[in-house]
Amino acid sequence: MKRKIDQVIENNATLANSGSSLLLNPLTAPIMKSFSTLVICLLVSCAAFAAPLEDAPKGGNSLFDRWAKQETLSISLYINMDSLEINRSSADFLPATVLAGGEELALEVAVRGRFRRRTCEMPPMKLKFAKAGLRALGLNTHNDFKLVTHCTSDEAGRDALLREQLAYELYGTINPAASFRTQLLSVTYVNTADGTTEENVAILIEDYDELQDRLALDNCKDCYNATADEITNAEEVALFQYMIGNADYCNTMLRNLKLMTNEAGEKTLVPYDFDFSGLVNADYASVDAQFGQTDVTDRLLKWSFAADCDLTAATAKFLAHQDTLLAQVENYPGLKKASKREITKYLKGFFRELAKGTIAPAK
Template structure:
């Protein structure tokens, strides 16, 4: 633990600039009012959000295998230049990463009473994807995962909004500071409300026919495009299922956690043993099956969006050119398959599994 705490005393140089399409445009949904209606929207900006979080880091790390919350102070400067301070609660989250990372991903819980007083509604949970390890490769991995969320948002509105941040962690006991990067991800209930849906906590065992077909096709083909097999429709793993609020509505799916994908290519990612995958960059389609005619509209969407997806990577200046070239080359191999008439068919079903 002492080694880890000592490693916190380092500083990365942070550059605050505007990054074209690589940063999502803030989304406000309060009927024409330009002011944010939720706390997450209050934190959204087309620039890198500057954040400071003070907490007992050693206690948090020592308890990262539990779901116990600990007090923290969260401060940020919004797009209008105003500093906002919050007393929040923080805990570790996730499965694999909380066990693997030196600094686990976090769940931030903001106080509902204070949020209500500020007019920010009821959505008080925000996920924080952290830097995991204290090295340059880990930061590159975080940038790559941030881009996977941005790419998916170019294809569908049923996607989690994200905000890239520069964050300074301050240890409340020692005063030691470290500055690095993170990704804030909106709460699933907030996403569901935007889509006029509600989150389903126990939607297991549903078949493809239970979902909006266009939504599911986009999801399945996107997972194949980025080379991700770390998900399951049957188990609702690494996805949120959004149920209709009224009769006649359609169920949607919204994915998250792309760190095991070939596009992100994290150092800790492991091949999928169930597929006998030899490398995480090997693509396997494990989504639902549709006919060639049924795939036509979705495949055309991906082809029409190719330039925009490539530009999103190109315009993200925080990622080095070598990594951007690698990501675009990986996407090009997917588009080559589409150009050659690739029709997705479930690998496990075809192989009798």
């Protein structure tokens, strides 16, 4: 049996090095009970990348829709982790296989991000699923996802991932019509180079094209330096970033923000990447010294627009959601009681400021 496993892994490595699009499944080979089953699986894997990749209609359920039905979904990701580590600084994709809910899907994986790809034990990843494999499951072809991985393998790393997922869900409560959907995953990473495994939580962020289709919005190209009066939710996003203590974004250069537009030309911001926020309070997070921040929990209202920051409407909206947001923290599954207490105290401090009307843009 070991010879079979070694042969499959060797074939995968040979194909990856040769640039072939064929993916031999590293998971299925060791557990095959018959030659016919092996042949079927090989044919499915070959078809996944050999089939034409022209876009099919994007209607119907997506892979994200299917996976989002569970609170936490368990998947196994089979990839040559040694090669992934070597490719930390490149954009090259590597062949991989995902097993989820008894279904196998061929995909390609690449390292993404800036800070975390250089410093974290497990680099953040791009997941690009084979469209033919999605079609075979009756799904649409939204196939590009971001995977937010753990930075450290200890309890602190797991806690930081859960806190970041909570931040996404909190903004989803504030503005469900302009937020990324995310799904918490329990991932078993299987290194096809030596068979070793590692398990941790991760966050799956929906395909950006799917976000656009779902919200009936388009990516706003060449929209740098948009004015506040052009953006429907500029104050709301700024106040949310203040609430969670996040200074790691830029309105003018659209860092960690997507700017989208509808047919009428109205623009909407969609924030993401909250790991440097005070709510997450990750060990590796750094401060924005330019604005005098000395601790990541220090709040800054960053407002780079020429127009004055009028928080009247946004304040009313956040106060109306106060009980709901605090209940989300209290009822969040998997988060330690100590973390819930810390986050609740942090958010209550925000709401006290909000009620007093003392929040103003940082200078």
